Amino acid sequence: MEYAKEVKYRPILESLAPVDPITLLKLNRISPVDEFPNLNGNKTTMASVLTLDVYKWQYNRATDGGVIFDDVIRPGLEEPGQSSGPLSVGCIAGDAQSYILFCKFFDRIIEAYHGYKMTSNQESDFNYDNLKGGDDFDGEYAVGCEVRVSRCVEGFSFPTHCCRGERRQLHTLAKKVFDQMAEEFPGQLYSLGKLDQGMLGEGLNMETATDLRIKTGVARDWPDGRAAWLSKEGNLVAWINIDDHLQLVTVRTDSNIKEAFQCICVHLQKLEALYKKMRRSFIWKQHLGWVVSSPAEVGTGLRASVHLRLTHLPLHTRLGNILERLRLRMDPAGTAGSSGVFKVSNVPTIGFTEVELTQVLVDGVKLLIVMERTLEDPEGSIHHLIPAQK
Known part of the structure; x- marks a missing residue:
């Protein structure tokens, strides 16, 4: 049965329904079966999660x-990863809504990559x-x-998807924010085209348009709209519109991770307050x-990472298992004259607060240093030092 009022008001209600964005796109695609990507040999987390x-x-x-x-899974198709070495996540969000609209996919990716169940709320602690x-590591x-x-700003698409105008607006917004910071935290904002490696402090590396950034669209119109803020001391840089809207990086030539973490916390909280003051908060879900x-x-x-000079531990047969249990990864430092130096950093970024993650590192x-020292004795054994599986 149809009722008179239902017949009368249905067209009005239907006209008020929001338009599905996909209906506005004219995509020459055939069917999901025909468009499903070839994942043979793909070693990314994306490939392990994505099914037909x-x-x-x-x-x-x-x-x-x-x-x-298809925009989301593009990075894993362009760079399918390797069977050895660090695991690549293989996907990227085009905007904050991607995590909501494609949650069936992204939730599985986060659980698989971080070993984290999406059942609890995330907390933050600066x-x-x-x-x-963190200030008492053995300097040897x-x-x-x-x-x-890293942070992204409300109301803007992410670097893989944003347009030139958005990128330039973010650049202008960052300039206003850092101008207001100048009295408390002196520094200088440079357009990326006017910056070179010699202007950066020791240990800080210049950001470039890498092959992967070009393939995924992050480097479109490079270096237009990109910038870097350098602190007066030279040990802190804020990258604007590179992989995210904002990324703060501090590097120290000593191993005082406590001081480095404090530097990031102080500056980040100030930036958050200023962006919020301009009604452009960092995105939080x-x-x-x-x-x-x-x-x-x-x-x-x-x-967060610490550079360790190690000789014996990298050769140990159970190193991979040890790092997995400690929730850490180890990569060659890759700096000049750094033979035998490895970069040890946290693997998960979710499920812990900022303080807890730094504490994990x-x-x-500290345990890795004890193990290295133990292995310097030809008869030394570290089996009793290996932590239990978490």
């Missing part, structure tokens, strides 16, 4: 900004006084440290924490 059923589920969807699912240790082994943290473009960085957006580095 998942692809079908996401296929006819688009965010308000026009991000479709109280650096709660960090225990610990030779440097770095802390970097209760179940995701701080939202950035890569699901490998969501939660805290924090990567501090405790793990």
Whole structure:
């Protein structure tokens, strides 16, 4: 049966329904089965999660900004990863809505990559006084440290998808923010085209348009709209519109990760207050924490690392298992004259607060140093030092 009022008001209600963005896109695609990517030999987390059923589920969807699912999985198709070495996440969000619209995919990616169940709310803690240790590493082994943290700003698409105008607006917004910071935290904002490696402090590296950034669209119109703010002391840089809207990086030539973490916390909280004052808050979702473009960085957006000079431990047969249990990764430092120096950093970025993640690194580095010292004795054994599986 149809009622008179239902017949009368149905067209009005239908006209008020929001338009599905995918209907506005004219895409010459055939079907999910025909468009499903070839994942043979693909070693990314994306490939381990993506099935035809998942692809079908996401296929006819688009965010308000026009991000479709193929945009999300593009990085893993361009760079399929390797069987050895660090695991690549293989996907990237085009905007904050991507995490909501494609949640069936992104939630699985985050769980698989971070070993984290999406059942609890993320918390944030910048109280650096709660960090225990980090300023007392043995200088014979610990030779440097770095802390970097990423943020994205409400109301803008992420670098893979944003237009020139958005990028330039973010650049202008950053200039206003850092101008207001000048009295408390002196520094200088440079357009990326006017910056060179010689202007950066020791240990800081110039950002360039890498092959992967070009393939995924991050480097479109490079270096237009990109900038870097350098602190007066030279040990802190804020990159604007590179992989995320904002990334703070501090590098020290000593191993005092406690001081490096404090530097990041103080500056980041000031930046957050200024962006919020301009009604452009950093993106925060209760179940995701701080939202950035890569699901490998969501939660805290924090990567802390300590450079260790190691000789015996990298050759140990159980090193991979040890690092997994400590929730750490180890990579060659890759700096000049750094033979035997490795960069040890946190693997997860979600499920812990900023202080807890840095504490995981501090405790793990201390244990690795004890293990290295033990192995210097030809008869030394570290089996009793290996932590239990977490």
